[in-house]
Amino acid sequence: MKPDEIAKLTKFLRAKFEMPAISVRKRPQKNDSAEVYIGEEFVGVIFRDDEDGELSYNFSMAILDFDLEEQD
Secondary structure: OHHHHHHHHHHHHHHHOOOOOEEEOOOOOOEEEEEEEEEEEEEEEEEEHHHHHEEEEEEOOOOOOOHHOOOO
């Protein structure tokens, strides 16, 4: 993804989740996606989809079973 897309996505996510610590960062050797972090913790990937002339972004976040246990 281009730097301007990453900046727009970061601004959008910060506003949407009311979380200034969230950031979108370029992925090494990947142009169709970017990584999402909260502080320094990796939380997911945003994929760029420009199929059929319509641009959209898909955010994917895996939640592992042991992550849920840490909340108890």
